[in-house]
Amino acid sequence: MSPAVDLVGDLRETVGSAQVLTDPDLTIGYVRDWTGRWTGNTTAVVRPGSVEEVQRVVRICQEAGAPLVPQGGNTGLVGGSIPHRGEVLLSLRRLDWLRPIEHDTGSVIAGAGVTLGTLQAHARKEGLVYAVDLASRDSATVGGTIATNAGGAFVVSRGDTRRQVRGLEVVFADGSVVSTIETLPKVSTGPDLLQTMIGSEGTLGVITSARLHLSIPNGAEHMVMLIGADTLADGLRVMGPGLRAIEFFDRACLEAVMEHRGLVRPIQGDFPFYLLVETTGNLDLEESSPAVVDRSLWVYRESITETINGLGVPLKLDVALPFDRMDEFADAVRALDAPGAIFLYGHLAEGNFHVNTVGSPDPDRASEAILGLVVSMGGAIASEHGIGVAKTGWWRRTTDPGSIELARRVKEALDPNRILNPQVFWG
Numbered sequence: 001m002s003p004a005v006d007l008v009g010d011l012r013e014t015v016g017s018a019q020v021l022t023d024p025d026l027t028i029g030y031v032r033d034w035t036g037r038w039t040g041n042t043t044a045v046v047r048p049g050s051v052e053e054v055q056r057v058v059r060i061c062q063e064a065g066a067p068l069v070p071q072g073g074n075t076g077l078v079g080g081s082i083p084h085r086g087e088v089l090l091s092l093r094r095l096d097w098l099r100p101i102e103h104d105t106g107s108v109i110a111g112a113g114v115t116l117g118t119l120q121a122h123a124r125k126e127g128l129v130y131a132v133d134l135a136s137r138d139s140a141t142v143g144g145t146i147a148t149n150a151g152g153a154f155v156v157s158r159g160d161t162r163r164q165v166r167g168l169e170v171v172f173a174d175g176s177v178v179s180t181i182e183t184l185p186k187v188s189t190g191p192d193l194l195q196t197m198i199g200s201e202g203t204l205g206v207i208t209s210a211r212l213h214l215s216i217p218n219g220a221e222h223m224v225m226l227i228g229a230d231t232l233a234d235g236l237r238v239m240g241p242g243l244r245a246i247e248f249f250d251r252a253c254l255e256a257v258m259e260h261r262g263l264v265r266p267i268q269g270d271f272p273f274y275l276l277v278e279t280t281g282n283l284d285l286e287e288s289s290p291a292v293v294d295r296s297l298w299v300y301r302e303s304i305t306e307t308i309n310g311l312g313v314p315l316k317l318d319v320a321l322p323f324d325r326m327d328e329f330a331d332a333v334r335a336l337d338a339p340g341a342i343f344l345y346g347h348l349a350e351g352n353f354h355v356n357t358v359g360s361p362d363p364d365r366a367s368e369a370i371l372g373l374v375v376s377m378g379g380a381i382a383s384e385h386g387i388g389v390a391k392t393g394w395w396r397r398t399t400d401p402g403s404i405e406l407a408r409r410v411k412e413a414l415d416p417n418r419i420l421n422p423q424v425f426w427g
């Protein structure tokens with residue numbers, strides 16, 4: 001970065017002094033990740049209130065050669081949302097405006113800083129549904145969920161974030177802005193290059209707003225059940241028509257959540273796994289299957305992340321396994337000599353495990369062992385949380401060279417000076 005530039009002064013002039021934070025007591029919430037595993041440092045936290053201000057901030061950083069990290073709700077779990085080497089932290093939370101719902105196109109335009117919870121309430125008010133739901137809904141933002149292609153519990157019935165994006169407005173590293181927001185419901189006018197932003201984790205452009213699909217509820221009565229299961233394969237057999245969500249968690253999760261939340265045991269019996277199923281159809285359940293029906297059962301699944309965070313700083317590995325390897329993987333990961341408590345939970349219909357360990361004396365070694373196991377079983381090193389800084393090495397080792405080279409050429413074209421979130425993917 002060229003020392004001559006009074007970067008912070010220029011940023012203050014652009015967004016107003018109140019929207020530029022440098023005091024560590026004020027920036028700590030922006031530079032520490034949600035799990036507490038990473039604490040970074042920043043030259044300044046900058047909070048623009050409009051697309052024009054985002055463009056000016058990016059231009060100033062570009063001219064000063066000052067890297068920046070875009071941030072939404074800072075609920076990301078792979079270390080990609082915080083500045084690790086003094087980067088400017090560009091918070092998009094103030095871009096929190098929402099346009100009226102367009103019933104004719106079945107979509108809504110939202111600023112990048114709108115939280116998922118606010119967007120869901122906006123849709124619900126008019127009898128519609130925004131498909132993506134995460135337990136981080138009160139902080140996770142439109143921009144962050146697009147940048148990580150967030151999944152959540154309803155991917156099996158409504159798709160991931162990618163499936164909801166109908167248009168984007170993006171500020172690029174040179175300060176230019178491109179928008180596909182004002183589009184008709186169906187056009188075919190060349191490649192939709194802004195789709196590249198989905199899952200780009202702040203490394204290719206800054207998402208400032210999005211046009212998002214809204215679904216019409218299917219109207220049927222949703223039933224929520226908790227089912228005891230001896231294997232995950234048992235859960236796969238339950239999947240059928242009318243399925244809205246099928247989540248799993250193991251005995252360790254259930255015991256920890258009951259303890260943490262002071263909840264009663266929700267089902268008679270003790271099982272290696274529990275399936276939390278939301279469905280509108282009749283499940284293909286054997287008569288004898290131990291099951292209990294009650295909407296409030298979601299609390300047992302949604303409390304897992306906060307429960308584990310309460311036990312200590314967790315190592316979290318979001319991975320996916322082929323269906324026919326899931327039980328074998330669960331046994332193998334527990335057999336690893338990675339000490340510390342192990343918790344297994346996730347989204348069954350995508351083979352998506354969230355492997356969490358707490359108390360491991362060597363998290364990096366545990367991470368290597370677990371990701372090595374995933375790859376040896378034909379699995380994927382990330383399923384919905386992205387790569388961040390946690391998995392850059394594994395991303396390079398396990399992604400085919402052609403895709404890496406293509407990603408490098410796109411990065412070179414869009415961010416030649418590597419000022420956008422430089423630690424992610426390429427750090």
Ligand code: FAD
Nearest residue numbers: 072073074075076080081141143144145147151152202207
């Ligand atoms: P941040 O954490 O602020 O940023 C995430 C990444 O996106 C970073 O790389 C950042 O640089 C980039 N970014 C953020 N905003 C922008 C923007 N406007 N333009 C360009 N890049 C940007 N994730 C799931 O997929 N499924 C779940 O079920 C799920 N459950 C969760 C439950 C809890 C309790 C918690 C704490 C997290 C959970 N997450 C889940 C992870 C997290 O909520 C998601 O990754 C979410 O998409 C992050 O959104 P955010 O706004 O907090 O983004």
Ligand code: S2G
Nearest residue numbers: 077135304305316346354
């Ligand atoms: C979930 C949340 C993050 C985690 O609960 O589905 O994506 O790993 C996760 O606890």
Ligand code: ZN
Nearest residue numbers: 152346354384
């Ligand atoms: Zn998840």
